[in-house]
Amino acid sequence: MNGDRYSFGAEGAKYGISFGTALAIAISYTTNHSIVWAIIHGIFSWFYVVYFALVRGE
Known part of the structure; x- marks a missing residue:
C-alpha cells in the first residue's frame, strides 16, 4: 500500500x-x-450532533 494514502486517511x-x-x-x-x-x-461529539439533528432539528 502507498504510505501517503494511509497518512492522508x-x-x-x-x-x-x-x-x-x-x-x-x-x-x-x-x-x-x-x-x-x-x-x-463535546465528549460525545458526533453522537450528540446526530441526536440534535434527529430530535431537535427543524
Missing part, C-alpha cells in the same frame, strides 16, 4: 474528530447556555 480522521467535537460544543452551548453541558456533549 489518518489526517482526515483527526480533523473529523476535532470538527465534530467543536460542532457539538457550539450546538450545546447555544442551546443550553451551560459550559458543563457543552463539555459533556
Whole structure:
C-alpha cells in the first residue's frame, strides 16, 4: 500500500474528530447556555450532533 494514502486517511480522521467535537460544543452551548453541558456533549461529539439533528432539528 502507498504510505501517503494511509497518512492522508489518518489526517482526515483527526480533523473529523476535532470538527465534530467543536460542532457539538457550539450546538450545546447555544442551546443550553451551560459550559458543563457543552463539555459533556463535546465528549460525545458526533453522537450528540446526530441526536440534535434527529430530535431537535427543524
